[in-house]
Amino acid sequence: MQCQLRRFINDSMTATTDLIVFTDLDGTLIDHDTYDWSPAQPALSALKGMSAGVVLASSKTAAEIIPLRQTLGLHQWPAIVENGAGILSPNGAETQDASQYNELLSILTKIPPALRDLFRGFGACSPEQVIDMTGLTAKAAQLAKQRMFSEPGLWLGTDMQKAEFLKILTAQGVTAQQGGRFLSLSFGTNKVDQMRRIIETYRPKHTIALGDAPNDVKMLEHAEFGVVIANPHRSPLPPLTGEEDGHILRTKASGPMGWNMAIHDLLDRLELH
Numbered sequence: 001m002q003c004q005l006r007r008f009i010n011d012s013m014t015a016t017t018d019l020i021v022f023t024d025l026d027g028t029l030i031d032h033d034t035y036d037w038s039p040a041q042p043a044l045s046a047l048k049g050m051s052a053g054v055v056l057a058s059s060k061t062a063a064e065i066i067p068l069r070q071t072l073g074l075h076q077w078p079a080i081v082e083n084g085a086g087i088l089s090p091n092g093a094e095t096q097d098a099s100q101y102n103e104l105l106s107i108l109t110k111i112p113p114a115l116r117d118l119f120r121g122f123g124a125c126s127p128e129q130v131i132d133m134t135g136l137t138a139k140a141a142q143l144a145k146q147r148m149f150s151e152p153g154l155w156l157g158t159d160m161q162k163a164e165f166l167k168i169l170t171a172q173g174v175t176a177q178q179g180g181r182f183l184s185l186s187f188g189t190n191k192v193d194q195m196r197r198i199i200e201t202y203r204p205k206h207t208i209a210l211g212d213a214p215n216d217v218k219m220l221e222h223a224e225f226g227v228v229i230a231n232p233h234r235s236p237l238p239p240l241t242g243e244e245d246g247h248i249l250r251t252k253a254s255g256p257m258g259w260n261m262a263i264h265d266l267l268d269r270l271e272l273h
């Protein structure tokens with residue numbers, strides 16, 4: 001991890017930018033159901049034209065984000081993986097160490113089966129089951145299973161049973177975060193931890209963050225402008241800190257369409273067009 005961080009800092013020494021956009025993926029830059037991002041292309045091109053940074057920040061794995069970052073032409077920027085547990089350096093495709101993931105799975109095996117069986121995690125699922133739960137292609141599901149730090153899964157029990165499950169996990173240093181679809185277990189990391197580190201390194205004049213789910217909230221609150229992207233598949237996020245002072249915006253359109261409109265709106269406001 002140390003070596004990875006040093007490499008990230010060295011690689012980013014040369015890049016300077018007035019604006020960095022931190023963006024969640026599923027339900028935000030990428031459509032919740034179809035995983036299509038093309039409606040956001042005009043705004044992505046506008047950001048590229050002004051050399052703004054775009055940092056992908058997701059609960060997705062490094063294996064998933066590396067090809068996506070390349071396809072989007074964003075490989076010159078770092079990316080935040082597995083809810084902030086890992087970071088990909090600019091242009092990097094680091095092999096990350098899976099020891100934290102293995103430890104997490106081992107903690108899960110020690111939970112009483114009556115509770116443990118109510119959590120359907122990716123690790124215990126066949127590739128076919130992951131495809132069913134996510135709607136990903138077979139290839140994409142295989143990349144989503146290559147986890148190093150965190151375990152997403154569906155909670156199948158009641159809220160009370162979930163509280164009991166999480167209490168046992170908390171005692172072992174494991175925390176849970178809700179993404180657009182899944183409850184993700186990890187050793188306490190959040191996207192905002194890596195966001196702070198990236199801001200310290202690049203020192204942009206402006207920052208924008210976009211997201212749709214509870215695992216994005218801290219990142220949205222930390223940005224100069226946080227954009228809550230509408231997601232009709234889930235209940236809206238409650239009022240965020242700073243919402244009353246206008247630094248949090250909410251889109252009407254969902255996914256990449258909302259993303260596109262919000263970025264154009266903010267580039268106008270910041271007079272960065």
Ligand SMILES: O=C(O)[C@@H](COP(=O)(O)O)O[C@H]1O[C@H](CO)[C@@H](O)[C@H](O)[C@H]1O
Pocket residue numbers: 024025026027057058059060061064134136144152178179180181182183184213215
């Ligand atoms: O946690 C979730 O609900 C989703 C979406 O995460 P983000 O909104 O991109 O942080 O991430 C999980 O499911 C995805 C497929 O729907 C997988 O691609 C991810 O690996 C997994 O973490």
